[in-house]
Amino acid sequence: MSVSERVTWLRHNRVDLALHELRAADASPTRRAQRPLLILHGLGEATPAQVPSWVEWCGPVFGLDFTGHGQSTVPAGGGYSSETLLADADHALAELTGDDAERSITVVGRGLGAYVALQLAGARAPQIHGAILLDGPGLAGGATGPSSMSYTPLPTSLVGQTPDQYGLIELSRELRPADYATSFVRLANGGSPAATPIAVCATFRPMWLDAVAAAPGVADVDLADAWSLYA
């Protein structure tokens, strides 16, 4: 299946987000309601064309193209933050749960998508039955405190392409203090229906992820165990 065949367009302010259905729900009436899995790609990536081989999930599978990535809108002038991408993912959550606060999803993120998955698990804790954090582009982020990081406007010729160059630059170096990341763990632990709502499976552990993995209530496991946690 091509990524463009089953796309739902979600309007997030002035951006159109592509939500790809990679595998539909099983129509069998005997089957209990299947929780959707949402895949969040890494920095500079896009939703894969089909369900990745590393996914062990029996329910429906979706992937979201973040702002400035894949088929989603490339906005003018940059201004990215993972908080905006969190709001992107929140739009997908609303769509996949039919705006029903009683329904939940499981989310798996690579790199930058792992960071956003953590944030979503904290921000919408009652609706996130598990967040799996994997290696991928954009996992590290940038400084963890004040710095003299500088700024450069890009030449006009680079504006408008996907993935958005401004997104690559800004999201690869955004502030990632560890205590900010662990505040989302506390929120997730307090509100998620899962006993251990966050599973860290990444090999690379930048400072924020090291702190998350060590926090109470977080499963530090391999990927196979993570799938069984939220099956």
Add this chain to the structure above:
Amino acid sequence: MFAYDRPVTSGAPDIERRRAAADGLDLDGHGEVPVPGAERPARSYDLEVGGLRLRVHEWGDPDAPPMLLMHGGFDFARTFDGFAPRLAAGGWRVVSWDQRGHGESEHAALYSWDGDMRDALAIFDHAISTSGDETTRPIPVVGHSKGGALMTQLADAQPHRFRCLVNMDGIPYKRNIPEMAEHERTTMLANDIAGWLDHRRAAGTKQRRPDTLTGLATRRARMNPRLPELWLQRLVTTGGELVDGDRTDPDSKDAGWRWRLDPSMRFGGFGPWRPEWMLLRLAGLPMPFLGVLGSEMEEMGWGTPPDKVAPYLPLDSRCEVLDGVGHFVHIEQPDLVAGMVLEFLGTPS
């Protein structure tokens, strides 16, 4: 890249239409509430920056040495209508701009501190290249509120651009929240984030609520209780727009004056950034620095106690605290503050 070759003034507003919606107030020939000492920019024009259209405003002789003036969050460059002409009278070409989503600039899809920072750099380049200089050279910079905080960070990142820096009540100290227990803080964060996400879900369809001219001025007075009524009314006619709403419905709530500010923006929010980090950058600034703080705390201010700033002032600096003055030091005391700034800037060059 820049549109400076074809400067234009604002399109002639429909004066009669504005007068009819002025609640009986006298409007000037531009359909704006006149305030003694306030002047429209000598030149207003569009500049394309990274694909976004920003509105630039200038006061003073176009051949005079340039300086930059940056407004605060939820404000717009025309709040300098009183202050900027006084600086221009000192021999400067004062260049200001409406930040993305503010004033007459384009509403963007994304907003961030970094985005504003890059926009500011484009304005630096523009001001210098249009002054006949081919290379980057340091110029004076004045910022108010968020504009002061942002320029303080930029001065740390690119000190070679700054001849000196004036920060008008834009020194963040720390979040204005009381001491609270961990679980209370977590609950507050949860509510903040959920509130913000709910706002984002609805942002695409939001419109700012129109009001009468005096009604909108009264609403603004809640944020700026110390600003004179006439100034608040002028702000409505310079930072607001008159919308018709449904012409067939005389009771339409969609007609009237509303702020041009992007309705997707909202106060508050959350993120990894901490206001007190600004003080740490302030301490190392190499260029001459003047801080101007108002002693009266207001809703739009940062609530920074002056005695907390003193230990972080850079070596070549001074900080003036204006007693009995609020966050908008340059509107409340334009002569005093402009005089202070001109003396600090020295001879234009």
